[in-house]
Amino acid sequence: xxxxxxxxxxxxxxxxxxxxxxxxxxxxxxxxxxxxxxxxxxxxxxxxxxxxxxxxxxxxxxxxxxxxxxxxxxxxxxxxxxxxxxxxxxxxxxxxxxxxxxxxxxxxxxxxxxxxxxxxxxxxxxxxxxxxxxxxxxxxxxxxxxxxxxxxxxxxxxxxxxxxxxxxxxxxxxxxxxxxxxxxxxxxxxxxxxxxxxxxxxxxxxxxxxxxxxxxxxxxxxxxxxxxxxxxxxxxxx
Amino acid sequence: xxxxxxxxxxxxxxxxxxxxxxxxxxxxxxxxxxxxxxxxxxxxxxxxxxxxxxxxxxxxxxxxxxxxxxxxxxxxxxxxxxxxxxxxxxxxxxxxxxxxxxxxxxxxxxxxxxxxxxxxxxxxxxxxxxxxxxxxxxxxxxxxxxxxxxxxxxxxxxxxxxxxxxxxxxxxxxxxxxxxxxxxxxxxxxxxxxxxxxxxxxxxxxxxxxxxxxxxxxxxxxxxxxxxxxxxxxxxxxxxxxxxxxxxxxxxxxxxxxxxxxxxxxxxxxxxxxxxxxxxxxxxxxxxxxxxxxxxxxxxxxxxxxxxxxxxxxxxxxxxxxxxxxxxxxxxxxxxxxxxxxxxxxxxxxxxxxxxxxxxxxxxxxxxxxxxxxxxxxxxxxxxxxxxxxxxxxxxxxxxxxxx
Numbered sequence: 001x002x003x004x005x006x007x008x009x010x011x012x013x014x015x016x017x018x019x020x021x022x023x024x025x026x027x028x029x030x031x032x033x034x035x036x037x038x039x040x041x042x043x044x045x046x047x048x049x050x051x052x053x054x055x056x057x058x059x060x061x062x063x064x065x066x067x068x069x070x071x072x073x074x075x076x077x078x079x080x081x082x083x084x085x086x087x088x089x090x091x092x093x094x095x096x097x098x099x100x101x102x103x104x105x106x107x108x109x110x111x112x113x114x115x116x117x118x119x120x121x122x123x124x125x126x127x128x129x130x131x132x133x134x135x136x137x138x139x140x141x142x143x144x145x146x147x148x149x150x151x152x153x154x155x156x157x158x159x160x161x162x163x164x165x166x167x168x169x170x171x172x173x174x175x176x177x178x179x180x181x182x183x184x185x186x187x188x189x190x191x192x193x194x195x196x197x198x199x200x201x202x203x204x205x206x207x208x209x210x211x212x213x214x215x216x217x218x219x220x221x222x223x224x225x226x227x228x229x230x231x232x233x234x235x236x237x238x
Numbered sequence: 239x240x241x242x243x244x245x246x247x248x249x250x251x252x253x254x255x256x257x258x259x260x261x262x263x264x265x266x267x268x269x270x271x272x273x274x275x276x277x278x279x280x281x282x283x284x285x286x287x288x289x290x291x292x293x294x295x296x297x298x299x300x301x302x303x304x305x306x307x308x309x310x311x312x313x314x315x316x317x318x319x320x321x322x323x324x325x326x327x328x329x330x331x332x333x334x335x336x337x338x339x340x341x342x343x344x345x346x347x348x349x350x351x352x353x354x355x356x357x358x359x360x361x362x363x364x365x366x367x368x369x370x371x372x373x374x375x376x377x378x379x380x381x382x383x384x385x386x387x388x389x390x391x392x393x394x395x396x397x398x399x400x401x402x403x404x405x406x407x408x409x410x411x412x413x414x415x416x417x418x419x420x421x422x423x424x425x426x427x428x429x430x431x432x433x434x435x436x437x438x439x440x441x442x443x444x445x446x447x448x449x450x451x452x453x454x455x456x457x458x459x460x461x462x463x464x465x466x467x468x469x470x471x472x473x474x475x476x477x478x479x480x481x482x483x484x485x486x487x488x489x490x491x492x493x494x495x496x497x498x499x500x501x502x503x504x505x506x507x508x509x510x511x512x513x514x515x516x517x518x519x520x521x522x523x524x525x526x527x528x529x530x531x532x533x534x535x536x537x538x539x540x541x542x543x544x545x546x547x548x549x550x551x552x553x554x555x556x557x558x559x560x561x562x563x564x565x566x567x568x569x570x571x572x573x574x575x576x577x578x579x580x581x582x583x584x585x586x587x588x589x590x591x592x593x594x595x596x597x598x599x600x601x602x603x604x605x606x607x608x609x610x611x612x613x614x615x616x617x618x619x620x621x622x623x624x625x626x627x628x629x630x631x632x633x634x635x636x637x638x639x640x641x642x
Binding site for chain 2: 115117
């Protein structure tokens, strides 16, 4: 059996004090290493809330989030930040790169921020990652000088440069045209295959969802369905 | 390069307009502080120098004579005790007092003198004067009259005297002329003028007659005596403290120039308070400027800060990014400000000059002033950055990212 990367156990999240909104109710989801899953559902179904909880950006009202074998409910803010930096990668809808920096600097940033002074490996890994996403020639360009598709590739490289166990992608192709969007998706799939990183992709796009190994459907804060496709999860490389 | 420095520098470079604006504000603020300090310190130094050009820092006198009731233990002879007159008298064992004084820390020169009142006559002119018998070598170490001798030479040996410029004018006498000096004790002697000095102080120029210690001792019938010991100290504003020290060690009356020029000191102090007041408001204005620019920057970059936090940047690193920006703005602004302030000061000094070419407003620019201004500016930058930096470090990443 593959290693479990994420285990969300009976998580609920309420907002508001007087008028309480139940954003999530008793949601349980588990993800194994190397899984490539889509999280779908209509607006307001709780996708972003669940992503924030898994991303350790927010805490559940009840239930537990176990990430890479670590129960996060007992951790303080500082430990959460460290765990987030080590085990998670984020890809956002709008690439969310830092406009003042070059592509390479953006990709180095997570490890850099974590270490303080980056070692030689950080730069080498970031450069290799940019090569991997096909931006070898553009790594010293400011990210503001890149096209939308290129920016999203930089964001992907950034999310994966420090080899996280799980990448959370929030509408990674939402802002791209169909052709570019396909390219970006193929890149994610390839990295999933080659690096064995687990992906959880929030998407509205049924075409994208259909090409994932597993589709988790969230409605009104509950899991309506959780289906694996015939092609079972990719086993992590030995 | 450490993450915090790299990000801080890039943010400053990236927001060129904001950075230049705030640098300009800091430079102007620092230049005002430098200019004001240089001007006021220069003025004060020149005032003090002028005041001390013709007086010792500390003067030692014999204790005042006091009348004591005659009391044989049984009956008081007098009902009232009248104040006694003060005659000119020598300090008891002054060479011993002199040696003691020279051992006091902070004292750099001491000179025994016989100083008394008298008259100088030439032809029909008769002027009241202060006769000062001196040991030239020692006296010149306390008050350098030789350097201020404008006519003739400084020679007080034998029956030679050096007199003030205005006294020479009043007597119509010049170098080589003879004058009769008589004392209030009734003695008189004929002296030859060998030099005329100008100490830049009219009352002194009008009254001083400098002669040898021996000559004055004979004029005032104080053989081997000295009526005062005049002292120069290393730090002029330590004079009060040193005078106290000397008083304690010798039991003699010791007056510092600060006591004798209390009004001047009050003036200097109030000048200082106004200087500090202006500097305080400049500091507040600069601090508010830096803080407001940084707060705007934090608000503008809240999304980016959220991203940094989301991928695991510790809050303390975000805090440091903004503190570094504040400190650097202060440091860079202070360099420009010091240069600007120095330029203002030198320009101002050149602008107004006395007829003799010396500046009307001498300025005092020194390394300590620049170092102080720089430290102050860096401090202001850091303090001003605390609020924005804390705000940045406490941004909720989920909240910051949500507002795309």
